[in-house]
Amino acid sequence: MNTLEKKDNPKQESPMNPSEKRSNRKLLISGLLVILISINGILLYMNYQKKEKTEEQAEVIRVKDKELENQIKVYEALKADFERQSQELQAMGLENDSMEAQIASITSDLNELRGFRKSSYSLADQRRFRDRAAAFEQQLKQKDEQIATLKQDNEVLFTENTTLKTTQNRLSDSLTTMKSTNVDLTEKVKVASRLEAQRLDINVVNKRGKELDDKKNEFRAKNAEKIRVTFNLGKNDVAPKEPKTIYMRLIEPDGAALYNLSTGSGSFQIDGEDMYYTAKRDIVFDNTQQQVSLMYAKNAEYKKGQHTIELYADGFMIGSTTFVLK
Structure with missing residues (x-):
């Protein structure tokens, strides 16, 4: 009977022993570690990609910033050169409205460049300002050539005038030897040759560069x-x-003449005494009733009241006028 029961009952499974349980836990922990390591690896890769993209963007902004700074320097140099040319022409007694327009155009471009944000300075903007700068540089070169020619012509004229003046001086010396009264004659000639400033006109230029006229x-x-x-x-x-x-x-209005060395003021002599002047202008007198202009910027607030303008040449006052600042 016992023998039959043993044959008919299926074989029962033995329960899991402790060593097998520990082995399964290790496998589970190992799997979790692999998953965690994989997740960390993915996060690290994503952070690396993000960092690389940020660095690329920063490099693009840096390059744009450098290009913008260089372009501003180019325009500042162009403006300085055009202003130098304008001063050279004025020193020769010449006016050039087109040059003033060019300086205003360069100033406008310079203000636009300074107003750019680093990120908004596009490649199209870079090409546009480079092309304009190249055109300005070509105009600058042509004007320098013209000024060089004018200077040569003025040197020839100055030499001719110097020769004429030397001849006149020799004649004057001869006349002095011949006649003791020549001193009086020379003085009369000097007075007769005194220049006269006619049709004096005063204009005020405001901060926007606009000239204001008032009769x-x-x-x-x-x-x-x-x-x-x-x-x-x-x-x-x-x-x-x-x-x-x-x-x-x-x-x-208080009777003192404006005087500032930094703006070109200085002193000259009248009747053997030093007198301060506010501004001066070198010209070549050609007896054609030529027009002359002088500009002065005080770089400070002007006093209210009546101001007086006095003009001198060759030791004489050649004209004066007044204007009122209210």
Whole structure:
């Protein structure tokens, strides 16, 4: 009977022993570690990609910033060169409105460049400003060639005038030897050759560069950034055609002449005494009733009241006028 029961009952499974349980736990922990390591690896890779993209963006902004800075420097140099040319032409007694327009155009471009944000300075902007700068540089080169030619012509004219003046001096010496009265004659010639400033006109230039004109010569002090004096030199057949220096004194309401070395002021002599001038202009007198202008910027607020303009040349006052700042 016992034997039959043993044959009919199936074989029962033995319970899991402790060593097998430990083995399964190790496998489970190992699997979890593999999963965690994989997740960390993915996160690290994603962070690396993000960092690489951020660095690329930073490099693009840095390059744009550098290009923008370089372009600003190019335009600042162009502006300085055009202003130098304008001063050279003014020193020769020449006016050039087209150059003033070019300086204004460069200033406008420079302000636009300075207004760019680093990220908004596109490749199209870079090409546009490079092309404009190249055109300005070509104009600058052509104008330098013209100025060089004008300087050569002026040197020839100066030499001719110097030769003429030397001849006149020799003649004067001869006449002095022959006649003791020549001193009086020379003085009379000097007085007769005195230049005369005619049709004096005062304009006030405001901070926007606009010139304000008033027939009564009355302006608002707050609008006065610069003072421009314009006049014509009257005909004088006695005066030699030669280089002249015109001195301007701008006298404030308290009687003191404006004087600032940094803006070109200095001193000259009248009747053997030093006198301060506000601004000066070198010209070549050609007896054609040529127009001359002088510009002065105080770089500070002007005083209110009546101002006086005095003009001198060759030791004489050649003209004066007044204007009022209210």
